[in-house]
Amino acid sequence: xxxxxxxQVTIVGLGLVGGSVALAVxxxxxxVRCVGxxxxxxxxxxxxxxxxxxxxxxxxxxxxxxxxxxxxATPIRTFETLFERLADHLPADCIVTDVGSxxxxxxxxxDAILGRxxxxxxxxxxxxxxxxxxxxxxxxxxxxxxxxxTRRRSTDADAVGLVEQFWQVLGCNVHTMxxxxxxxxxxxxxxxxxxxxxxxxxxxxxxxxxFAGKGFVDTSRVAxxxxxxxxxxxxxxxxxxxxxxxxxxxxxxxxxxxxRSRNTRQIESLLEKxxxxxxxxxxxxxxxKELL
Amino acid sequence: xxxxxxxQVTIVGLGLVGGSVALAVxxxxxxVRCVGxxxxxxxxxxxxxxxxxxxxxxxxxxxxxxxxxxxxATPIRTFETLFERLADHLPADCIVTDVGSxxxxxxxxxDAILGRxxxxxxxxxxxxxxxxxxxxxxxxxxxxxxxxxTRRRSTDADAVGLVEQFWQVLGCNVHTMxxxxxxxxxxxxxxxxxxxxxxxxxxxxxxxxxFAGKGFVDTSRVAxxxxxxxxxxxxxxxxxxxxxxxxxxxxxxxxxxxxRSRNTRQIESLLEKxxxxxxxxxxxxxxxKELL
Numbered sequence: 002x003x004x005x006x007x008x009q010v011t012i013v014g015l016g017l018v019g020g021s022v023a024l025a026v027x028x029x030x031x032x033v034r035c036v037g038x039x040x041x042x043x044x045x046x047x048x049x050x051x052x053x054x055x056x057x058x059x060x061x062x063x064x065x066x067x068x069x070x071x072x073x074a075t076p077i078r079t080f081e082t083l084f085e086r087l088a089d090h091l092p093a094d095c096i097v098t099d100v101g102s103x104x105x106x107x108x109x110x111x112d113a114i115l116g117r118x119x120x121x122x123x124x125x126x127x128x129x130x131x132x133x134x135x136x137x138x139x140x141x142x143x144x145x146x147x148x149x150x151t152r153r154r155s156t157d158a159d160a161v162g163l164v165e166q167f168w169q170v171l172g173c174n175v176h177t178m179x180x181x182x183x184x185x186x187x188x189x190x191x192x193x194x195x196x197x198x199x200x201x202x203x204x205x206x207x208x209x210x211x212f213a214g215k216g217f218v219d220t221s222r223v224a225x226x227x228x229x230x231x232x233x234x235x236x237x238x239x240x241x242x243x244x245x246x247x248x249x250x251x252x253x254x255x256x257x258x259x260x261r262s263r264n265t266r267q268i269e270s271l272l273e274k275x276x277x278x279x280x281x282x283x284x285x286x287x288x289x290k291e292l293l
Numbered sequence: 294x295x296x297x298x299x300x301q302v303t304i305v306g307l308g309l310v311g312g313s314v315a316l317a318v319x320x321x322x323x324x325v326r327c328v329g330x331x332x333x334x335x336x337x338x339x340x341x342x343x344x345x346x347x348x349x350x351x352x353x354x355x356x357x358x359x360x361x362x363x364x365x366a367t368p369i370r371t372f373e374t375l376f377e378r379l380a381d382h383l384p385a386d387c388i389v390t391d392v393g394s395x396x397x398x399x400x401x402x403x404d405a406i407l408g409r410x411x412x413x414x415x416x417x418x419x420x421x422x423x424x425x426x427x428x429x430x431x432x433x434x435x436x437x438x439x440x441x442x443t444r445r446r447s448t449d450a451d452a453v454g455l456v457e458q459f460w461q462v463l464g465c466n467v468h469t470m471x472x473x474x475x476x477x478x479x480x481x482x483x484x485x486x487x488x489x490x491x492x493x494x495x496x497x498x499x500x501x502x503x504f505a506g507k508g509f510v511d512t513s514r515v516a517x518x519x520x521x522x523x524x525x526x527x528x529x530x531x532x533x534x535x536x537x538x539x540x541x542x543x544x545x546x547x548x549x550x551x552x553r554s555r556n557t558r559q560i561e562s563l564l565e566k567x568x569x570x571x572x573x574x575x576x577x578x579x580x581x582k583e584l585l
Binding site for chain 2: 217
């Protein structure tokens with residue numbers, strides 16, 4: 002299937018990301034029917050009020066009946082059950098993707114449960130915020146964001162092409178790789194910052210935290226993300242998270258040794274290295290219009 | 294001296310914070326003469342162009358000749374030499390303060406070098422950014438910021454009162470404590486986040502960093518601060534920095550153990566604790582109008 006032949010996108014899960022994908026589909030693909038589903042009454046009600054999709058289904062099976070592309074936007078821990086409930090009800094050749102933050106486990110469940118009647122491709126739009134819920138959804142949340150698309154050797158090439166195009170039309174900067182590579186990279190650039198932020202907050206006395214300046218507030222921001230979602234992420238990418246913590250602890254102890262021995266040159270060179278590397282990253286992101 | 298009798302404020306060092314203090318004095322204390330000095334020709338030139346002070350002196354000694362209040366806004370490593378150069382030239386009863394990020398060492402140098410002819414009080418306005426230089430100075434940088442004023446038992450009470458009032462008039466939320474307490478608290482809420490940010494960047498492969506999302510960008514922001522300034526900070530507060538790293542590493546290893554043993558409940562409870570504590574801090578800061 003080519004993107005131009007896509008008639009219906011169904012989004013299951015209408016939180017911050019699912020809701021934002023739905024709004025972006027309505028904006029960028031006016032000819033595609035956008036169907037939404039949430040297992041919560043209140044969320045479906047809110048989605049109708051906000052006009053998030055063309056149609057909000059009350060029933061999961063009904064919502065996918067005519068889906069050319071299904072986007073699963075629920076927490077990772079629900080994927081297995083959801084795939085089991087949907088497997089026999091998806092139209093033949095339906096393309097299934099998701100927006101979860103880890104990909105190895107998602108591919109495993111899809112391969113084991115969905116079978117070959119439909120085509121699973123992984124997606125991870127690197128967008129979001131520490132906020133959660135449909136009320137924070139925006140039709141431009143994905144604009145300029147990176148989106149990693151994941152495929153195994155056996156993944157259908159046409160399905161990969163369609164999913165890549167889909168995210169591009171929604172304004173994403175798409176990169177395709179294996180699920181293992183995705184989980185390794187994101188372990189370092191996303192899960193480790195989350196763990197650092199949480200460790201920083203937990204290591205700080207609440208009374209002293211009142212003296213926190215903007216530095217502390219920003220360094221700890223992601224710790225305000227939803228604990229249950231992040232628990233799923235860490236459990237489904239535990240090896241990389243464990244390895245990432247190991248690396249950061251090593252760097253912290255290197256700084257600690259330099260400070261303890263009052264090695265001015267070493268302290269300054271470690272801080273300067275971080276300064277330079279971050280400057281290069283920011284420059285790269287500005288050049289790629291990823292920081293707006 | 295009472296604040297209403299203050300005739301002249303001299304600011305030595307016209308970077309981001311020094312320049313912002315000068316601009317704030319001009320805005321909030323129009324009857325006080327604001328004199329600035331920088332050892333760099335180009336900075337003095339720029340300060341004149343931007344109208345940062347009523348008068349920009351070409352000579353350090355000249356700049357303090359009639360100062361009722363002297364604010365040292367240079368890197369901490371320069372304090373010792375600066376105090377030595379100024380000691381014999383400050384007007385009797387001049388009040389001396391600074392804006393450095395650590396206070397124990399500043400008090401030590403002041404006590405040893407400035408003597409009892411003038412009155413030293415420490416200050417640390419908790420404001421700033423990863424940017425540096427006069428071109429980023431703003432007359433509202435201090436508005437709503439916390440400012441810690443530090444005093445030892447021997448510090449002149451009237452001088453403390455004047456310095457407290459001075460920062461209040463500039464819009465700060467002032468807290469007075471001992472230099473040791475300041476360094477302990479700021480070690481945890483300011484120096485540790487800086488070290489974490491630097492360790493995170495140094496632990497991450499630059500190619501992988503291209504996949505960083507807003508989480509990584511924010512968690513690492515303070516690593517873009519000037520390495521030399523931060524080296525001074527860490528060297529003059531090394532015990533607390535070392536202790537702070539120890540605490541954070543302990544929390545990171547606790548998370549690592551929970552993830553490695555796939556202890557869902559423990560992972561979720563550690564993340565939830567961080568979530569809650571940060572929510573309380575943000576709520577406190579919003580209530581105190583410190584996050585604008």
